[in-house]
Amino acid sequence: MRGNTGPTFLVTAGGPMTGNIIAKITHGSRLFGTTTEKSDVDIKTVFVPGARDILLGRISTSNRDGTSNVMGKNTSDDTDQDNHDLIKFMRLVEAGSPEGFELLFAPDHAHLVPPSSTWRTLQARSNEFIHADLVPFERLIRKTSTIVQVGEVEEDAARKICTLLYKLMEGTGRKKSVSPHIDDIVAAVGDPKIVRRDVREGRDGTSHDVLAIAHKAVPVDESIGFAFKLANSIATEAAANQARKTLAPEQWKHLSLAVRLSSEMIELLQTGMLTFPRPEREFLYEVKVGNVSMENVKDRLDLLAARIADAKQATSLPLLPNKETFENFVVEAHFDVVAEEFKGFDRSP
Structure with a gap:
């Protein structure tokens, strides 16, 4: 991976330091091919810190610059830029982040400066870093599809669940666990696409048994009252969707x-x-x-x-990322920068 060094720039988040740009990519709608007259410019830069910053541990993994207005509404005149240290970028890919994979496979025409040899090596070895643990994709899909995933059928099911849970609250109290009643709730609705016992992965990476209702989920150890509140929110949301004629x-x-x-x-x-x-x-x-x-x-x-x-x-992809492979790539890239910048370094006073 020799020949890392590209254009340099100043990273200000967490203190001044210089970085060698290894990729500067137009991201967002211009990469995806969905630009509208209101689309802003979204730029992502990946860099390797300078040798002194690496050796002194002065690595600021990420920072953002932008011209969006104070209300956060992007316009065609805005430019947003995210700067990621190679460590941060590799963590995005390791975590299964859409942004990480999108940058990794960005074509040459999306690059604003010629990609460095480090980036070319990363792309050439992409098969070592691709994996099937894409939980961030699934979370974002669930979050952004909510508006159409709750409809008339879901509203009826949610209201039926509310009725069952309300009776349970009257009989046993709202603080009792919903766990003993999940199978009865699933059977009462009778549509596993809408209500089912399921397993979801939490933010900590561990799996949890849940009662899935439409696009949301109730952990099985939650209370009847919590489940009622969630089912009621789904019914309310579904009713609003049915009444809504246009979307924002x-x-x-x-x-x-x-x-x-x-x-x-x-x-x-x-x-x-x-x-x-x-x-x-x-x-x-x-x-x-x-x-x-x-x-x-x-x-x-x-x-x-x-x-x-x-x-x-x-899929034939590895089910989980190999953490050591990701770390080794960063170590190699950092070693190359230090070796190049301190070549012939004189230790004498």
Whole structure:
């Protein structure tokens, strides 16, 4: 990986330090092929710190610069830039972050400066870093698809659950565990697509048994009162969705994001790669600007969810990342910078 050093810049978050740019990439809608007249410019920079900063432990892993207005509403005149140290970037990929994989597979035309030899090596060895543990994809898909995942059928089911839980609260109290009653609740609704016993991975990486209701989940050790509150919120949300005739622009953007992430997840699991601009960009754009009905978007997301389930079963990717492989790459890159910058270093006073 010799020849790391690229253009240098100053990183200000956490104190001044210099970094060698190894990749500077146009991200966001311009990478995906879904730009609208209101789209801002989204730039991601990955850098390796200078040799002195590496040796002195002065590594600021990430910082953000931008011109968005104070209300956080992006416009076509705005430029947002994230700067990631190589350690931070490798952690994104290791964690299964969409951003990490999207940057790794960004094509040459998305690079604003020629990528360094370190970045080229990283891309050439991408098969060592790709894995099937894509929990961040699934979390974002669930979060951004909420608006169409709760409808009339879900409202009826949620209200039926509310009735059952209310009776339980009257009989046993709201603080009792919902766990003994989960099978009865699932049987009463009779539709496993809407209500089922499931397993979800928590933020700490451990698995938890849950009662899944539509797109949300109640841990089995939670109280009846908590389950009632969640079921009631789903019913209320579903009723609002049914009454809503149009969505806000931000909600259409969320739906477009859910479709894109679903498609990316399938491609990663099947091929170990990502294609940019996205092959489905025309549909993504139409969703983003609100030219597709909620029903059509829901149908597409349901289809993609089924394909994701199949892809997870059939994938040949490693199920988990190899932490040592990620760490070794960072060590090699840091060693190259130090060896190059301190070549011929004179230790004499």
